[in-house]
Amino acid sequence: MTTVSDAERAVVRECAEEVLRKLAGEHAVLRADQWRAIEALVIDRRRVLCVQRTGWGKSAVYFVATALLRDGVAAEAGEPPAGPTVIVSPLLALMRNQVEAAARAGIRARTINSANLDEWGEITAEIRAGEVDVLLISPERLNNPDFRDNVLPGLASTTGLLVVDEAHCVSDWGHDFRPDYRRLRTFLAGLPERTPVLATTATANERVTADVADQLGDALVLRGTLDRDSLRLAVLPLPDPAHRLAWLADHLEELPGSGIVYTLTVAAATETADFLRSRGFPVASYTGQSEDADRRAAEQDLLDNKIKALVATSALGMGFDKPDLGFVVHLGAPPSPIAYYQQVGRAGRAVEHAEVVLLPGPEDRAIWRYFASLAFPPEDQVRLVLANLSADRPMSTPALEPLVDLRRARLEMMLKVLDVDGAVRRTRGGWTATGEPWTYDAPRLRRVAETRTAEQETMLEYARTSTCRMEFLRRCLDDPEAQPCGRCDTCAEPLFDTDVSPDALAAAHAFLGKPGVPIAPKKMWPTGMDAVGVPVKGKIPPADQIRAGRAVGRLSDLGWGARLRQLVEGADAALPEDVAGAVVQTLKSWAQGEDRWEERPVAVVAVGSSRRPALVRGVAEHIASVGRLPFLGELSSSHQGNDEPRGNSAQRVRELHDAFTVPPELAAAVSGLGGPVLLVDDLVDSGWTMVLAGRALRRAGAPAVLPLALAVAG
Structure with missing residues (x-):
């Protein structure tokens, strides 16, 4: 050279x-x-x-x-x-x-x-x-x-x-x-x-x-040095989601320019944007579930300062370039101080001052645990996938799902890792095995998991530290020049306090207190069920289908999420009074809303639960009492542990295909009904419990089935 x-x-x-x-x-x-x-x-x-x-x-x-x-x-x-x-x-x-x-x-x-x-x-x-x-x-x-x-x-x-x-x-x-x-x-x-x-x-x-x-x-x-001398960092501990939304409504206007409000979940982003719009703020939501055209429009509106804020999940975490971004607010803490630094770094690139505010919540840990559960699968599940792949016949991801109990996204992530490691190859039509030897690196995966847990604890420490916040983040990134910034809420006089106005707090409580989210009906069976001996495919016959349903809320909701998680993740208990009221409000809105049910239910049936029988039966009996409807009893189930696991749809159908039985006295009662049955359960995750329990009722003579649950996962 x-x-x-x-x-x-x-x-x-x-x-x-x-x-x-x-x-x-x-x-x-x-x-x-x-x-x-x-x-x-x-x-x-x-x-x-x-x-x-x-x-x-x-x-x-x-x-x-x-x-x-x-x-x-x-x-x-x-x-x-x-x-x-x-x-x-x-x-x-x-x-x-x-x-x-x-x-x-x-x-x-x-x-x-x-x-x-x-x-x-x-x-x-x-x-x-x-x-x-x-x-x-x-x-x-x-x-x-x-x-x-x-x-x-x-x-x-x-x-x-x-x-x-x-x-x-x-x-x-x-x-x-x-x-x-x-x-x-x-x-x-x-x-x-x-x-x-x-x-x-x-x-x-x-x-x-x-x-x-x-x-x-x-x-x-x-x-280089990782100091950002335009950023002023602050943390405000507030007691609940209503106070956090109220604080945002009270202070959004005084935050400089336009900015980003980050949330940990899609549901929280949607709710926060809806609430802020109801308070008169021009905002847009941005999540991984948004249509590409909607994301493009939202990005451009923020770039053009046509909106005050983009309410976003981590889908906006990397790559968004707006040099004059004036603020970043987090409703809920990311699971890593390094990820947090990356997100707040979007602000203050071409302005003298930008405000960065973290509003952590006690529910953050539960959300971190959920995302941690999507990590690389255990060895037995990986080996099962490899055993079902051949070298000459590609198998698609949907065809693999009935054979291994992994959700689609997690299965695809695992296959990509195996592809890079040389154990499988992606081809037209799916995946093939290469036959190359492959070792499950358990020690490394364990160390990565331990690192993630340590990062979560460090993020909690960031929220409660009395030392300089910018110095704290820079030390997390091993910046040798880390030193007190002189600007953050621990180095200087805090710019914001935790007070919220009664009006904003009342509006937030009213907004978050509204129960009721839809349960979409399923119309197609999962792919590849014949491979595991389940004789279903294509469209679910109309005579076996259930209708659209309702739940009180999602587990990821800002409003009812934490309360519902306590019920469906805890020990079996009687239906609490506050949740009973929310169930009634959900039914009222279902009966009166624009997308109300076609026919009012005429009876109530419970899905037999082995883990929370008192809770599920309590919901069904309360609805029957308040609505003056007959409670016809419970479906029998041969499946132990009726809670829906974090598996995929194909596995869930395989487990539950023949699990539900309609007792003779219940069959006699539903066959003579002149209207829909309200089918009650505690949690809808994959949704197949409701589908297959509802199919059993339809085949027993029920003219229609309306599913109702306390919570929807996700």
Whole structure:
């Protein structure tokens, strides 16, 4: 390799400064580590890991490097300009921002993702023609069979610079590990010699940094200070969700500019947005369940300051770029101080002051436990999946579900890990076994789980610390320069107190106290049931179907969630008076609302419960008494433990297909009814208990079945 003189490096730096000015304005100047990274990538063609705070300018590094590499700056004699830069980016929000940013520097950027399938052919042709400078792809594309086999090899061989954004996702020690990122090993292996690689993140402690650097191989690591001198951190302990919503309603207007209100669950995001709108605030919700068009519109409205806040789950955690974001409020604490730092880092990038407020709740622990339950499955379940896969006959994820008791998302995550480990391969039509030996790394998984638990405890400590909050977060990220910030609520006089107005608190109590959420009817059986000897498939016959139902609330609701969790996760007990009142209110709203039932129920039946018989029977008898309806009794069940497990639909149908029996006296009673039966249970999770119990009643002669439960999981 030709030695590059200091004078030649100075020329490259001037070119880099010129590109930066196009990108960020005429007064922009490269930071010392920005230049070190660009120099290593463009001149030395090295691999670089850049761990720098949000807003430091990591994207400027790869856009400037792209411009220089594409123009052939610092290329050796006879060496052509570099091929396109490939950026692996986790979220569509980031991709849209990056395409716009690249255009300012005259860089043509395109994306390949699940939202533009119809453009893939056109984009691929543009890449071959040399018309694309930057290609942004999602990590999921790396394991798409068509992309992996037909696009990735050619792309790797022509890539001029590979950028791995949010690189902490590569490491299972990172707070947001994503199996698809591990496919980067294949991409790295296919790169031509001297192809530079840049990995960037704002949230990596020393353990994650070392892990990512090791996977990159011989990487230059550039770690900077993680202080954010524009952020003022605060924690306000409030007694319940109503006080937290009331506080937000009282103070949202005085928070600077526009910002983000983070929640831990989809239900909480929806409820919070609805409540704030009811108080006159222009806000929008943003979750992983939102339609892509709705997410795009919400992002743009926040960017344009048309709304005061975006109420979001962690779906907005990475990649959203709004430099003038004035505040971040958390209703509920994330399970890791590192994840918290990453989210609050969205604020205050181009403004002098931004407010960061955490409103933790006692229910946070329960939500953390639920998400922790979705971790990598135990070995026996993994081995069962491997045993059911063959080398020559692909099996789809739905076809695997009847054979292993894992929910779809968890099963797919496990298969992605096995794919990266070489034990399975994703192909057209599903998954195949490779026959390669595979070891279940129990010690590592245990250590990762222990790390997650320790992070949760550290987050609780953050909420109650009397020391500097910014220093606390920086120490969690192993920042050697961590010191008191002088700005947070422990370093300086707190800006906010915990007082809420009576009016806002009353409105919050009224809003959260409204019970009633829908239970959607099921119309299709799970796929592949014949593989486990259950003779059902396709559409559930209309004569066996139940109608739409109601529950008092979701376990994740801000209002009734905590109260309902106490009942359905605790020991069996009589129906409490407050919940009994909520059941009656749910029935009233069901009878009178716009989506009210077609016919009023004429009788009540309980699902026989082995674990909470007193609670379920108490609900049924109370409804019968208040509604002056006959209580006809309980269905018999051969299934022990009627609580719905965290398994998948196929397994639940297999367990319960023939479990319910209608006793003769109950069958005689329902067959002579002139209207629907109200079928009562405590918890609806997968929903198949209600479907199969209701089918038994329909086959016994019930003209219709209306399901009613105390709670819906999720």
